[in-house]
Amino acid sequence: MNYFNSKLNFFHGVMFHHFHDDKLHLKGQGSISKETLVNIINFVGRENIIDADDFYHRYKENELTNKNVCLTFDDGIKCQSDIAIPVLEDFKIKAFFFIYTSLFDNEPDYLEVYRYFRLNFFKSIDDFYKYFYNLLGVDLENFFSNKKDLITSIKYKYNYYSIEDIKFRLVRDLYLHKEDYKNLMLEMFEKKKFIPSEIFNKIFFNAQTLNDIYKLGHKIGMHSHTHPTLIEKLEFEEQLKEYNVNKKKLSEILNIDNKEIKYMSHPCGSYNKNTLEILNSLNIEIGFKNIINVEKSKGMKKVNNSNLEIARYDHALIVNKMN
Ligand SMILES: [Zn+2]
Structure with missing residues (x-):
């Protein structure tokens, strides 16, 4: 099977998150091994993958072809520097790394901490869900049946999530208030005697990691300061703060002019009109989505609708295509 086909015939980024080596980094939902990364690069075609810098310049010059692909890594997670960077070096590929900055203040996005917790303290994801729902102690049958259509549409958009994954996300993001969810998770941590701060260094970049990656020639871009799950729900001022702080901190950590931070x-x-306005005012020149779909609800008219709405294809979808 070919990577490019009638549904995928436009320039885009490939989006990576988690990698496993079954030593430091355990296998989890959506994680891939070093070997799979190599296979993905070969399947996409090394000749089609261009460096981050090149992708940016070609975008600016309107010179990207339908087969130009860049590689992107989100969230500053340590498995990327431990496992993916050596592969990128072997292939001589320079990628984009999109980094939220609260993690450098020892206040990382807990999504990552929760993931570590699930993988290291439970036999399986279903084992975790069972424990979670038990602790929550609420009958969710009505909630789920009211959300039937939503579940179907999310499944359509993110095919690689199981129905149970989607249900859990709805409970987390819609049924519970953010604080309630966090408190419930903290309660689980206590019950399992898990102390998050002890593993930050194991799962997140620190300032040194980021500098090392930057010096290798990879491009560092924004990803908000605190990584809100739905930034589009935040007021203009709050969104502005998210990206303002993010830009300032990245340039401070890398000790570069903040004009060099022009990707995100x-x-x-998640984004809305305000987000795009804010990013433009911060002189961000290219921004990536996390799907390739044309989202009409966001006012998109076509794929790669604007400089801040460039499509990305999830590596999980590529793995599905390869198999
Ligand atoms: Zn992210």
Whole structure:
């Protein structure tokens, strides 16, 4: 099977998140091994993958072809520097790394901490869900049946999530208030005697990691400061703060002029008109979505609708195509 086909015939980024080596980094939902990364690069075609810098310049000059692909890595997670960077070096590929900055203040996005917790303290994801729902102690049958259509549409958009994954996300993001969810998770941590701060260094970049990656020639871009799940729900001022702080901190950590921070990806693919206005005012020149779909609800008219709405294809979808 070919990577490019009638549904995928436009320039885009490939989006990576998690990698496993079954030593430091355990296998989890959507994670891939070093070997799979190599296979993905070969399947996409090394000749089609261009460096981040090149992708940016060609975009600016309107010279990207339908087969130009760049590689992108979100969230500053350590498995990327431990496992993916050596592969990129072997292939001599320079990628984009999109980084939220609260992690450098020892206040990382807990999504990542939760993931570590699930993988290291439970036999399986279903084992975790069972424990979670038990602790929550609420009958969710009505909630789920009211959300039937939503579940179907999310499944259509993110085919690689199981129905149970989607249900859990709805409980987390819609049924519970953010604080309630966090408190519930903290309660689980206590019950399992898990102390998050002890593993930050194991799962996140630190300032040194980021500098090392930058010096290798990879491009560092924004991904908000605190990585809100739905930044589009935040007021203009709050969104502005998210990206302002993010830009300032990245340039401070890298000790570069903040004009060099001109790329970004939308955390969880979330944005609205305000977000785009803010990013333009911060002189961000290219921004990536987390899907390739044309989202009419966001006012998109076509794929790669604007400089801040460039499509990305999830590596999980590529793995499905390869198999
Ligand atoms: Zn992210």
